[in-house]
Amino acid sequence: xxxxxxxxxxxxxxxxxxxxxxxxxxxxxxxxxxxxxxxxxxxxxxxxxxxxxxxxxxxxxxxxxxxxxxxxxxxxxxxxxxxxxxxxxxxxxxxxxxxxxxxxxxxxxxxxxxxxxxxxxxxxxxxxxxxxxxxxxxxxxxxxxxxxxxxxxxxxxxxxxxxxxxxxxxxxxxxxxxxxxxxxxxxxxxxxxxxxxxxxxxxxxxxxxxxxxxxxxxxxxxxxxxxxxxxxxxxxx
Amino acid sequence: xxxxxxxxxxxxxxxxxxxxxxxxxxxxxxxxxxxxxxxxxxxxxxxxxxxxxxxxxxxxxxxxxxxxxxxxxxxxxxxxxxxxxxxxxxxxxxxxxxxxxxxxxxxxxxxxxxxxxxxxxxxxxxxxxxxxxxxxxxxxxxxxxxxxxxxxxxxxxxxxxxxxxxxxxxxxxxxxxxxxxxxxxxxxxxxxxxxxxxxxxxxxxxxxxxxxxxxxxxxxxxxxxxxxxxxxxxxxxxxxxxxxxxxxxxxxxxxxxxxxxxxxxxxxxxxxxxxxxxxxxxxxxxxxxxxxxxxxxxxxxxxxxxxxxxxxxxxxxxxxxxxxxxxxxxxxxxxxxxxxxxxxxxxxxxxxxxxxxxxxxxxxxxxxxxxxxxxxxxxxxxxxxxxxxxxxxxxxxxxxxxxxxxxxxxxxx
Numbered sequence: 001x002x003x004x005x006x007x008x009x010x011x012x013x014x015x016x017x018x019x020x021x022x023x024x025x026x027x028x029x030x031x032x033x034x035x036x037x038x039x040x041x042x043x044x045x046x047x048x049x050x051x052x053x054x055x056x057x058x059x060x061x062x063x064x065x066x067x068x069x070x071x072x073x074x075x076x077x078x079x080x081x082x083x084x085x086x087x088x089x090x091x092x093x094x095x096x097x098x099x100x101x102x103x104x105x106x107x108x109x110x111x112x113x114x115x116x117x118x119x120x121x122x123x124x125x126x127x128x129x130x131x132x133x134x135x136x137x138x139x140x141x142x143x144x145x146x147x148x149x150x151x152x153x154x155x156x157x158x159x160x161x162x163x164x165x166x167x168x169x170x171x172x173x174x175x176x177x178x179x180x181x182x183x184x185x186x187x188x189x190x191x192x193x194x195x196x197x198x199x200x201x202x203x204x205x206x207x208x209x210x211x212x213x214x215x216x217x218x219x220x221x222x223x224x225x226x227x228x229x230x231x232x233x234x235x236x237x
Numbered sequence: 238x239x240x241x242x243x244x245x246x247x248x249x250x251x252x253x254x255x256x257x258x259x260x261x262x263x264x265x266x267x268x269x270x271x272x273x274x275x276x277x278x279x280x281x282x283x284x285x286x287x288x289x290x291x292x293x294x295x296x297x298x299x300x301x302x303x304x305x306x307x308x309x310x311x312x313x314x315x316x317x318x319x320x321x322x323x324x325x326x327x328x329x330x331x332x333x334x335x336x337x338x339x340x341x342x343x344x345x346x347x348x349x350x351x352x353x354x355x356x357x358x359x360x361x362x363x364x365x366x367x368x369x370x371x372x373x374x375x376x377x378x379x380x381x382x383x384x385x386x387x388x389x390x391x392x393x394x395x396x397x398x399x400x401x402x403x404x405x406x407x408x409x410x411x412x413x414x415x416x417x418x419x420x421x422x423x424x425x426x427x428x429x430x431x432x433x434x435x436x437x438x439x440x441x442x443x444x445x446x447x448x449x450x451x452x453x454x455x456x457x458x459x460x461x462x463x464x465x466x467x468x469x470x471x472x473x474x475x476x477x478x479x480x481x482x483x484x485x486x487x488x489x490x491x492x493x494x495x496x497x498x499x500x501x502x503x504x505x506x507x508x509x510x511x512x513x514x515x516x517x518x519x520x521x522x523x524x525x526x527x528x529x530x531x532x533x534x535x536x537x538x539x540x541x542x543x544x545x546x547x548x549x550x551x552x553x554x555x556x557x558x559x560x561x562x563x564x565x566x567x568x569x570x571x572x573x574x575x576x577x578x579x580x581x582x583x584x585x586x587x588x589x590x591x592x593x594x595x596x597x598x599x600x601x602x603x604x605x606x607x608x609x610x611x612x613x614x615x616x617x618x619x620x621x622x623x624x625x626x627x628x629x630x631x632x633x634x635x636x637x638x639x640x641x642x643x644x645x646x647x648x649x650x
Contacts, residue, residue, distance in 0.1 A: 061646065070551060071642030091555055098553015105645060109548050113251040123552040125240045171552075183645070 016082075017100075017178045017211040018044035018067055023076035025062050036062045038234040039076070044179055044211040049202050051222040052215045054231035060215040061183055063231070067213060068101050068181045069093040081178060098127050102172030102210075104201065106184035109168060112156035116148055116167045119156065123174045142170035146200055162193030169201050173208070180205055182214035186221055194218065241558055244549070245565030248542060255534045259570045260577070262527040262534075263621055267578025268585060269523055270617035273516040275586040278613070279606035281509040287600040288502055290383030291440045293350075293471035294480045296501065297336060297487065299326040299494045326494060333467040339491055345474045345483050348380025351467035353457045359405075359450070360422040360429075361413035368409060368448050370423065372457020381473040384438060384451070391417040391436030400456040402435035408447035410437045423450075425460050441601030524624055531570075531628040539563065539636045546636055547644035556637040563636050567629030574625075575618045582617065 025037040036059045044050060044067070052060045065071040066078065069085060078086035085096050102123075103109075110119050120139040124130060130138065143152050146166040148159075156164060165185065172180050185201060186194035198221050205212045214225070222228050229236050249256050302325045309317050330336050333351035340349045353372035358365055375396060379385055385393060389407055395417070396402050403423075405415060415421055415434050422429050432452070439446055458464055474480055480497035487495040499506065539546075546559055592605040 065642040065645065068551065070547075070645065071640065094550065094553055094555045097551065101551075103551045105551075109544065109645075111545050111548055113247045122244075122549075126553045126558070175553075 015045040015047070016043050017046055017080070018042070018213070019077075019079040020063075020067060021077045021079075023063065023066055023073045023078070025059070025066060025071070026074050027062065036234050037066070037073070040231075040235060041076075042067070042213075042229070042236070044213050046178070046211050047206055047209045048226045049205065049212040049214070050227040050229060051225035052213065052229050052231060053217070053219075053222045056217075058231045059234045060231055064181050064183050064213065064215050067179075068103060069097045098123060099175060100178050102175070102177040102180045104165070104168050104172045104180065104182040104185045104214075106187040110156040110159075110164050110171075115153050115155055116143055116159065116163075116170075117152040119167055120171045120174050123171060127175050129175070139170070139174065142173055143167070145204060146170045162189055162197065165189060165193070165197050166200060169197065169204070173204055173210075176208060176210075178210060180210055180212045182212065184215055184217065186216065186218055194221065198224065241561040242565045245562040246569060248538065248545070248562065249566045249569055252538055252541070255538055256570070259531050259534045260574050262531045263570055263574025263625060264578040264581055266524050266527045266624060267575050267617045267621050268581035270520050270620055271579065271582025271613050272585045272589065273520050274613040274616065275582070275607040275609065276589060276605070277509075277513045277516045278608035278610060279590075280600075281513075282608045283602060283606045284505065284509070284600050285498075285502075286383075287441050288505075289473075289477055289498060290387070291442065291445055292498070292501070293381045294474040294477040294498050295472040295484050295487070296496045297330060297340065297349075297470040297472060297491060297493050298468070298496065299328050300331060301325075301488070301492050301494060302327055330467045330470055330493065331465070333470060336470055336491055336493065340470060340472055340487065343483055343487065345476055345479050347473045347475050348377065349470050349472045350374065350377035350381045351454065352378070352469055352471055353454060353461060353463055353466070354468045355425060355457070355461035355463070357423050357425040357450075357460070359409065359413060360424065361415055361419070363414045364412065366409060366412055366447075368406075368450055370425065370450055370452050370457055370460060372452050372454040372461070374454045375451075378451075378471070381471045387438040387440050388436050389439040391434065393436060395435030396451070396453075398435075399433075400453045401432050402453075403432045404436045404438055404451040405434055406446035406449050407437055407439035408443065409450060410434065412447070423460065426462050428460075430460060439601065441597060443597065520620075524620060528624045528628045531625065532631065535563065535567065535629050535632040536635070538566070539632045542636070543639060543644050546639050547641040550639075550641035551645075559637040559639075560633045563633035564626075564629060567625050567633070571621060571625040575621050578617065578621065579614050582614070 020040060020042040023037050023040045024035070026033055027036050028034050040059070040063055042063070052063065054060050062071070066073050069078070073086055076086070077084055080096055080100055085093055088096070111122065114122070117136070117139050120142055121135055124135040124138065140149070140152060143149055146169055148163060148166055148170070151159065151163065156167070159167065165188070180201070182201065186197050189197060202212060216222055231237065304323050304325050330351070337349045337351060340346055350373055354369050357368055357370045359368050375393065384404075388404075396404055409415070413421060417434055417436070419434050420431050421434070423432050438451070452460065474483060477498065481499055484495040484497040487493070549559065586607050586609070589605050590607040593603065594605045596602050
């Protein structure tokens, strides 16, 4: 299934969750200022898993943070569910992030003072679309679906690396986001756990018709994605 | 429990050392504030209670008379204009009954007593001393003073039984070696009379205890050759703090010089104010140090929690949520710290109040004096609120300003 091809050829307009057009991003200041992204365009589709690959420093993660509205582009446009959000203020971009985007980071990024259940509840409590009992039931169900139904009340520090990353996946899915962004989700895991985490992520996302964009260095993971977009020097190649 | 409060509480309790450091700063800040206020105010309260119980809240003294000058029209006309030139003070109160009746019309007045005083010489079998005889009507004077509570030996019934019975200050009694029912001679205006010690009083104010004796008012008139009038009217008030305002109105109404205790004792009040400012400076310096320590602690928590801030921001938590989370942490420290600090302050205040300390001269006490005033606790907590909020608002706002993209990229400043 792994192949490199122009996205516009397969994108059905109704399936596009995320559209980035002509993104530019500079990092650093003065003489150290680097043109990291040089007019990148990208589309993320429902039910598809897209891998962005490339050497370190080519701009993969920078692009991912722009897609996730964690950062602002210096130029270009980002649409989420058909709405241009790149120029919105911080409050609107934060609200869009909470409602439509789920993140999985490389280093798990669980809040270690909280239990697995509380970590999954965290985005739901902020969005407050469900009643407390419904939130708790959904968090239990999500943790069950990633195989951690018996460890819901363990603190982050009491979970292994693979388990923490599974909790992070459950948390990313908590608000049923249209888009899941994963930055090296298996980069910190052994082979067995890498495969398990990737399978879980793609399976759950496809079941819920969610778009997944992941950045990876792992060629095996990239090969198993629906689409692979290689990057070099700030552009897709 | 609000979500942000829950997160703030968990962040705080996870960093036990930082939390204990912040709590210790707040507890010490509140506690020391309470203790310094209680100890500084304690002596002032005792001093003022002594003076109010001895000399009253207000003293109505010399009558004020306007002095006038006349201006005649030129050219031998009889036309003249009288113009107010200044005021003249006529010593004493000429009509004490009328003045007392007028004073009692003031709603804040609890009692008024006419006092006639004059210099006398006291002579016992052992030695002589100069003193001031205070002629009073005892029932009136008990309403404007704590004389009943200041009786150290003998009793007031002895004083009431005969005009020859007098009440002498403790130092006079000691100096002349007088005991209850002892007779001694009082010389005034070239005439000597024999009086008996009915009681000995002790205010604790040495200047009073060594120079004052109370005589029945009628007897004092005879002794001092003042058949009418009074030296002053001593007035007690229900609310002594209103004395300046009441004194001002009395001056206008009575045309007498009226002095409130705040004016009368301004030298001593100035001394106590200086002490209070001095202790205030000490507490302020400590508070600033505590604030800096707290600022440091909270800033460290923010630095340690940058990753969590990025996680929360990635999940849709706004900047104001982040600010709230860190302000909640400060609020929790403030709440617990204030409560424990108040208890700590009360315990230390109680311990200090048990310390033996013998003072006589401006008042009498055998232990360290403290004041139990709820305002001290309110002021301490208010100071803690300012201290904690100032110390926490900068780290909290800094946390909110962090860009989640910078944090996950590892370039957050």
